[in-house]
Amino acid sequence: MKKFGFLMFLVVIMIAFPKMADASSYSAKIYLDGQQINLSSGVKVENNNGTVMVPIRVISENLGYNVNWNKASQTVTVQDGSQKVTMVIGSQYADINGQRVQMAKAPVLRGGTTLVPIRFISEQMGLEVRWDNAQKAVYLTSSNGGSNPGEQPGGNTSTVDGLSFSENRLMVAVTGNAKPNVSKLSNPDRIVIDMENTNFSDTFSSNASFNDATKSGQLTVSGYPDVKMVRYSLYNSNPMTVRIVIDLNSAKNYTVSGPENGSGLFIVDLNTTTNPTPDPGTGGKKLVVIDAGHGDHDPGAIGVTKKKEKDFNLAVALKVEKLLAKEKNIQVVMTRSNDTFLELKDRAKIANDLKADVFISIHANSGPSTASGTETYYYNESDKALANALHKEIVQAMGLKDRGVKYGNFHVIRETKMPGALLEVGFLSNKTDESKLFDPATQDRVAAAIVRGIKNYLKVD
Known part of the structure; x- marks a missing residue:
């Protein structure tokens, strides 16, 4: 499990720096179960048009994978137990245990260093990941790992990672132990969602409609007569509370679903004429x-x-x-x-x-x-x-x-x-x-x- 954490780290870095220049490089601190991972001097992670590229030696030095480089065929093979990944410089297709899979970017040679894109394998990973933008550090926690520095054991580390409004539904992506409290208010009509012990993630703050200074923003909604707009803010700092408000044109009922185990997708569905109930159904369609x-x-x-x-x-x-x-x-x-x-x-x-x-x-x-x-x-x-x-x-x-x-x-x-x-x-x-x-x-x-x-x-x- 711990080996997989570094790969998840690279995905987080890619999301946290979405607007970086093509082929820019940077470094960051990495903590695995509270312990900092020491990278070799000069090791940089590269962002190539939004795709994270990492020197292949980082994987072998820090995670213990077996790495083989074939200069003649320009092939990189990475193996850990039964998992074997083969990549070729310049090709966007990798072989994973005999299965041909497309990558976002082809591996490249940069000054004698082999850089490989790793996002395509991130789906198979299982560590909990938190990016601290202020510290420029990523915290990885395995299923049996410890707390991140600066956190209380068992503390709530919930984040709001993104939101959208579609099909008359508000969808909020959350991570951690999120426990949304939803209520309906009048004068004016609105639906209020409060999530205590929750903050906006760094991925959310990359949203163009989010003001990082005031920790607030809004989502313009068009084509849905029930809703004027959606507003969101860091409503309170003690305890840290994210508030999301759906401003309505008239009183409206709703149904609520998710998130499972505090993480995932939380949905407020306005496609109902009754008080909150489970699944609204499709009318036989x-x-x-x-x-x-x-x-x-x-x-x-x-x-x-x-x-x-x-x-x-x-x-x-x-x-x-x-x-x-x-x-x-x-x-x-x-x-x-x-x-x-x-x-x-x-x-x-x-x-x-x-x-x-x-x-x-x-x-x-x-x-x-x-x-x-x-x-x-x-x-x-x-x-x-x-x-x-x-x-x-x-x-x-x-x-x-x-x-x-x-x-x-x-x-x-x-x-x-x-x-x-x-x-x-x-x-x-x-x-x-x-x-x-x-x-x-x-x-x-x-x-x-x-x-x-x-x-x-x-x-x-």
Whole structure:
């Protein structure tokens, strides 16, 4: 477990410094179960367009992995027990125990030092991580570890990591022992959420609508007649209390769900006409969750002309939402409907909590400049029929090479409890593909194709 903590640290660093310049480097203190990890002199972590790159020797020196460098083939192999990861300089694809997996960035050679991107394996890690921006330090706690410096044993370390408003639902990502207290007030009408012993995380303070000096901000809401806006602030410092207020245009009831065990996604759902009750239901309609991959400080793949995957994903997802909203037998929920960020676990949690019938995650691919085409991924055999139904329609709409329907060990389709598919519509790293991906008319055809695939799979009119 302790070895995995450093990898989680790198993910935290990437999130905590989302606006750093391309290929900038920095150092930070690392504490594992209260003990500082000593890095070799001169060791730096590099942020390459939002992807964290780490010298391979850091992994071997501090975490005890076996690392092998083959100069002739420019291949790096990292092994720990039965876990074996093989990477090649310049290739965005790694081999994990025989499974081909795409990374955000290819490994690079920098002044004789091999740097590798590690975010793609962070999903498998299990340490609790807290970033202290003031101290420029990361605190890692294993399941049997101790307290972080400066914390009381058993103390509450809850943080609000992000929030968004979509489908008439407020969704708040929290970490720690969060215990939201929700109440409804009048004159004026509003819903108030207070979380004691909670602060805003450093990832939250990177939000453009957050004032770091006053510890407050607001989220403009449009298209939802029930809500004027959402406000949030560090309401009290003793005890530390985060307050979130949903300003309403008129009195409105709500339902509340989450977070499980104090961490995860906390949802205030305004889609109800009764007093707070569990799941509001879908009125007999099939419930489809559409996930636009990446968002905010996580751009995803970067295209030939520097276009961002997150923008393509959202554009198509919104078009799909608009089309599905017209379907009388389908209800659609978005994991995000604007440029916000959700953890992978929270994307899956939305679908699981709502007991959705289908989950679809929209992405664009990246690879060598010659790579082109459309591919669709499934995780369970029970997901394959959905993937096939979607893939057939999308290939026809895009008119690119058919790269097939494939098994993929992706978190969002692995952790969802309903049939799910992850779409890689085209390659941003290919000039022709990128041009098509960002053509509005092509996006319209892809959105319509996704809807046809959903309807064919669900067998609805």
